[in-house]
Amino acid sequence: MANEISDSFDPEALVDAMAPLLGLRQTPESRAQTIVHLRIAAEQAAKLLSIPIDDQEEPAPVFTP
């Protein structure tokens, strides 16, 4: 799982697709830095997703009506 994410992840494509969807204007400098942070996030996600989580596991926040 970990390597699948880091090997196939294309942060340039993600930025270019998501910026117009979110209505974000990016300069070349901010695009480059956003890509740096997306790469770091993908590394963090690869670590997190290396741990299998059962379907039945509850997330931490529980809404109390």
Place this chain on the structure above:
Amino acid sequence: MTPALLDGSAHAIATAVRTGAASAREIVQETLGRIEARNGALGAFTDVTTSRALAKADAIDAARARGADLGPLAGAPFAVKNLFDIEGLSTRAGSKINRERPRASSDATVVARLEAAGGVLIGSLNMGEYAYDFTGENVHDGPSRNPHDLKHMTGGSSGGSGAAVAGGLVPVALGSDTNGSIRVPSSLCGLFGLKPTYGRLSRAGAFPFVASLDHVGPLARSVGDLALAYDAMLGRDEADPAQADRPAAPASPTLEVGAKGLRVARLGGYFSRSAEPGAIAAVDAVARALKVAQTAELADAEQARSAAYLISMVEGGALHLERLRTRPNDFDPDVRDRLVAGAMLPGAWVAQAQKFRRRFRAETLALFRDVDILLAPATPCRAPRLGQKTFVLDGKEMLVRPNLGLFTQPISFIGLPVVTAPVWTEGESLPIGVQIIAAPWREDLALRVASALEQGGVVRAPVASLS
């Protein structure tokens, strides 16, 4: 009164005011003079609430003349990170954009509670923009500077809180801690800092960052003051839906019980791998003093850090999306581009992170069946130089801004209470902190251990000499 009183504790100031050895007005005037003289170098205060502080001081002096109860913080000055609402000020949260917000119509709950206990609010403090920061640098207000060496960072994002307390401007300051923003500046500025259990203290009137992980708490130069401020802020607040419905449990009454009988272990594995020798030596010193023989492992700490990292990016990105869309040039670029990246991440990662959070909580609570206190470094190194963008940890070059909180993030991820205690090593000009971590709702135990270490001279938080 003597100026030395301001280098001491809030407790000592309150005692002096109660006994008439000093008036609250004298204390405030002396404090304002110090801020005038030192704030240019420290970059700690962004607003000084002079007339409010003098009016409060006069009210305290008048109450004393009447023989009224002045409260445990009688006349003790305090200041707050500028994400806490202060009536009449715009809550800037370290940003340029928020200065256009309407002025706050009331104080944040914790500010009101410290004042109700006799504390005197002196002003608001510099911070990293929108609290997304571990450096204490701020592109709009300038950096807060480490009082022990002005060329170095305070750490952040509660950087002004660290600078104000270590610089002797106030004995107590409030900060917030999402991933380490109380514990990192406490470590780098040589202070005691308390990040209480998630949901313990009211966040009402504090500008948010990551709702899942935001905490508020005090920084101080003594454990007694930490407990005094914490106790004053306890109590149910219906205005904060994230606050847990738990009875207030003051920590001051048991502070002197000490560490005897408590089972203490140091955290190994992840918590020793990326630390510089100075960080490990600090834990060694504390562990030696407490006669700690056992090492414990939090097997998934690295993943816990990753999960906290992703939750922060996504919740932070979502919180600021509209501002990122309409005001991108008014952000600190270092903060903006992290938030933009966060707004673009897959929701599945965060859903997984929140599920993992419950799992990691269960793993950690199992550990607390056999121990009462866990020790870990607070930061991987002493204060980096101002402007330093990268450092090398465990042979790998990393960005400073996101990675100073490497050891704090897994702990706040599951909301455990932590006292950061500062260690000074002979031959070093800068301090470094150790995290004293307790099970949920046991702030009292972490404070007892910190107090025992303070009594033994193992940890200490002196005012910096700014010469």
